[in-house]
Amino acid sequence: MKKNEDPHKLHLEINDNKISEAVCTCKVGLAGRCSHVIGLIKSLQGLKLHNFSHVPDQLSCTSLPQQWHIPRGDRIEPVPINHVVVARPKETRKRKLTLCQIDLNKK
Numbered sequence: 288m289k290k291n292e293d294p295h296k297l298h299l300e301i302n303d304n305k306i307s308e309a310v311c312t313c314k315v316g317l318a319g320r321c322s323h324v325i326g327l328i329k330s331l332q333g334l335k336l337h338n339f340s341h342v343p344d345q346l347s348c349t350s351l352p353q354q355w356h357i358p359r360g361d362r363i364e365p366v367p368i369n370h371v372v373v374a375r376p377k378e379t380r381k382r383k384l385t386l387c388q389i390d391l392n393k394k
Contacts, residue, residue, distance in 0.1 A: 295323050299331075 300308040309319030316323060
């Protein structure tokens with residue numbers, strides 16, 4: 288799908304827990320066997336497995352504006368670099384911690 292194209296339109300009919308009709312507006316979709324139809328079916332299956340009665344209104348992160356430029360505020364406290372600990376979580380750690388060794392007085 289090209290960036291300047293409109294999103295594909297999908298039509299899916301389910302009767303007696305069986306797919307009776309599936310159509311997509313993409314080139315392969317007339318037969319109802321394109322990846323868009325499969326993606327829709329997998330999404331519906333996931334919603335059913337999590338006991339959703341309707342599709343949630345919440346947008347996915349890829350549908351929202353990017354957030355990287357927005358400051359996080361005071362959620363993360365700054366620490367001096369010589370206090371930074373580089374290590375894996377305790378469950379998988381086999382070696383001792385690696386501590387940052389920087390002499391701030393040396394030039």
